[in-house]
Amino acid sequence: MRKFDPDRPWDLTTLPTTMAPKGSKPHAPTDDRCFLGAGDVPAAPKLQEAVATIKNWFRASSLNVLAFGTGCGAIELRPLSTSRFDMSRFGISGAPSPRQANVFIISGYLSTKTLKRVIRSYEQMPNPKWVVALGSCTINGGMYWDSYNTIKVLDLYMPVDVYITGCMPRPEALIAGFDYLMQDIKKGEANGWHHYLENLEWYRDNQKKVITDWDLPNYSW
DSSP: OOOOOTTSOOOGGGSOGGGSOTTOOOOOOOOSSOTTOGGGOOOOOOHHHHHHHHHHHHHHTOEEEEEEEOSGGGGGGGGGGSTTTOGGGGTEEEOSSGGGOSEEEEESOOBHHHHHHHHHHHHHSOSSOEEEEESHHHHHOGGGTTOTTBOOOGGGTSOOSEEEOSSSOOHHHHHHHHHHHHHHHHHTOOOHHHHHHHTHHHHHHHHHHHOSSOOOOOOOO
């Protein structure tokens, strides 16, 4: 082997072949087009699909949460912002108002009076937006099931994308629920907001059966 000369780059063809282990075989020739091989070259996605995939990835990585806590279940939202759970590492942050939020977390029992405020807050949020029902009371009334004034089936009045069960669900369960929502957003399957627009008359009929003092503005955005 010749000595290293800084003025001359190495010529790999001059390296001795005795450095290879005995019994080794040369690698098969590789394909220049793709590391998957000549028969596995992926087709380029269509422009519209590619843009939608990129948008969904960005949306899933930037969740701005509007928390609507009506009962004890909301207390589990607080630890998410501490250093132990650190929700910001997942791209989750709090939003100061509905206009800056894209995730609506409803925790605690809902009364017929509270439902009106929930609908108003949801409709102020820009599209796309997603709803998370947190805790047994939000999902089915929980321990207040027998109350005449409790909302027991939330998705009759607004779309729900993720249910997180428990009384009360721990912060780890919340993070798992957020992860589930992120995966659905990336796959383009979290479309409750779109379903709300397409079936607005059906939702309105259900809402007005419960809210007797209806004075909400028309949904126009």
